[in-house]
Amino acid sequence: MPLSRPAVAAALPGIALALVIGIVASLAGRAVPVVGGPVPAVVLGALVGWLVRRRAHEDGRDGATAGAAGDLGVLQPGVKFASSRVLQAAVVLLGAQLSIGEVLRIGGETLPVMLTTLVVCLVAAWGIGRLLRVSGALRTLIGVGTGICGASAIAAVTPVIGAASAEVAYAMSTIFLCNIAAVFVFPVVGHALGLSQHAFGVFAGTAVNDTSSVVATATVYGRQATDTAVVVKLVRTLVIIPIVVGLAGLEARRTARTQPTPDTGERHAGGVRVLRLVPWFLFGFLVVVLLRTVGVLPADAAPGFAAVATFLVTVALAAIGLSTDFGALRRAGFRPMLLGIVLWVLVAGTSLGVQAALGQL
Template sequence: MPAATLTTLSARLVHRVTQVTPGAALCLAIAAVATIIGRLVPVVGSALPAVVIGVTIAVVRRPASRLGAGIAFSARFLLQCAVVLLGFQLSLQSILEVGLESLPVMLSSLAVCLLAAWGIGRMLGVAERLRTLIGVGTGICGASAIAAVAPVIGAASAEVSYAVSTIFLFNILAIAVFPAIGHLLHMDPHAFGLFAGTAVNDTSSVVAVASMYGAAALGFAVVVKLVRTLMIVPISVGLAVVEARKGATPQRLTPGRVVKLVPWFLVGFLVVAVANSFVDLPGGARDVLVEGSVFLIATALAGIGLSTDLRAVRRAGWRPLLLGAILWVLVMGTSLIVMWVTGALS
């Protein structure tokens, strides 16, 4: 590699590190405090305190713009790294078993969500593209699904912003609501992991909610959620076909773009889980990696809390919020009903 290229790459790396360090340091500090709280009050864990502290800071005084890059880095990339590390808790066989077990619940709740988004969204007068974004965000995986589908249907940036803000509100609510429902229904960690993985919108909130319920629930919920995330691909392809029939496909969905729809952290999670199936790590090393993932989760949730923008939620208006609330409740209800019918909820 030419020396000039190495110099340029090094300069860009230094710039990026300098850019993200202040915000990431704030998130790490919040995670450290949240971890101490979690050790003192084990039933609370570190996830909930991290997001509560972050939201409180954002509401009292929105973080300065110079912290934005580091907060975004923590909320997204560090969370994805945490998900990859969670693969050390699982094997390939367990992933296949969980995926098959979750399919009835996952597919039922997704079908109900997408149909309701179309019908109820139309009744409420929510624009077609916006209701599609809220539907896939609620039914599949929050902001990731919205980002993947937006170019396929030609959504405007304002519509994407409104959809993400709507989904984000229910992500935060899920952290308080889902553990309460789990305890009310006396769910074991296995059942709660299935419930959280199929009914909570975003990967970050699934991780937060399940980690509050326990390590056993966390591993199961993450696998269910990642299987659910794969639905981005067929849904995006289906929407591309619909848009093509309308004669207004904003971006042609090539095989290369289809491959790019699969999140890198999902691939990383599977690679780690496969390696974990065949390579015996020392017990201490595995414990360190798992503890590291828990701390990264707290750091990411601090970033998510700090990203709270109540003004964006207000700008979205009441109709998208009402649609998001209805879909959220329908997905929860459908998941619980199918779990009961299939015997997953005793």
């Protein structure tokens, strides 16, 4: 949906700040190639965001404008745009490096890893969540967020299971913490284990929660790892459809047992929502892959698209860093955070274990 002129004007300050941080981070990445641009972008973004919030607090605006939800004031619209739309555009551009044959091959080869990590995550979320006395809705949100596609999965599942806003906030904060940690930890693990570009791409694509962090983590490791990770992650995202359908069915049965009232159309809302679960940038990515396959986009243009995509990822990660609300992470509480971290470690270990069992490492 195109932005109106007032919306564009409102977004410019935040976009400009994310762009400046992205440029600085990219220059730092060139100076230290082993680190790359995305990691400095997150760190600088988080530092600047903390300084902005602290300044707002000192100015007495924290209770009115920059207050409750870690708002960045006039920067907020642009930061939100950069952390979502800019990242999604980068994912679309990454499709210029792949053909349909490569997408099908990578998706088919990694399907056992994806399905195994998902099953392990959902079963562990149910069992460990109960042991930690985390509520049913919250452990479901953290489970699908960790096992499928982070915030997108949480947003899709929330109306189906009727989760409370506080539970959504806890789940989002937990997933966000693991996403940021993955950008730092996973490349170190990959180099320590001597993972190939392909193996690391599968590792990142199956074990990192959100699309933005998958792309950022793989970009730090290498271009081939990024290609693989994007395909794996986008195939993994499609799993959200049967999961939401299944949860909607379970909720409908439970509602029918407790409130056997005639259908009003509201109970079918979950089914209707399923049609809108696949993100637009997945279709955009596949369109660009198709254009590359039929030769509309020449192969020698792929490096240029990759460079632009990498820079857009860096800008998006700067915005995500700016969005980091340390107070919200602290308020999320110990048990949900522990559940998310345990699931994250389990999924990462399962991904590496299945790849080793299949002789793919």
